[in-house]
Amino acid sequence: MRDKFQRFMQGRYGADELCRFLTALGLILIVVNLFVRSGILSYVVLAILIYCYYRMFSRNYSRRYAENQKFLSWRSRLRSGPSRWKADLEQRKVYHIYRCPSCRQKIRVPRGKGNIIVTCPKCRTEFRKKS
Ligand SMILES: [Zn+2]
Structure with a gap:
């Protein structure tokens, strides 16, 4: 049985972070739905789990990989969100x-230097600004 499953999974994408996240989200929604008993919510859970399995059994490796990378960057942005926002405020x-x-x-550009000419470090464009 295990052997059969391994052969079945050969060349398929399998589980990744996005998949784990979706499974966890699905489980949370199932628990939530025990209390709210919403029909729509159970369809949402079903859709999430089907999507998750579809990704796991997919043979389109590069596409799934790109989805996962997108998810990871989204997650890291979300995690660093509040601290980055605060650091930005300090900098300002x-x-x-x-x-x-x-x-x-x-x-x-440091504040309080009067009229200055700023040179863009990337494209070398110069522009005048009041600091
Ligand atoms: Zn520039």
Whole structure:
């Protein structure tokens, strides 16, 4: 049986972080649904689990890998969210944050230096700003 399963899973994508996250989410929703008993919610759980299994048995490895990478970057952004926001706020007391007019690169300029010419570190565009 185990052998059969291993042969079945050969060349298939299998479980990853996104899959584990979806399974956990599905389980949480099942528990929630024990109390709210919503028909829609049970369909949502079903859809999540089907999607999860579909990904696990998928042979389109690169596509699944890209989905997982997307999920991981989303998760790390979410985790670093509050602390990054706070750090940004701290920085704004000491620095002005400008965007380069030509390439949109964020540039940090110390405050209180009067009129200055900023050179973009990325594309070398120069622009005048009051700091
Ligand atoms: Zn630039």
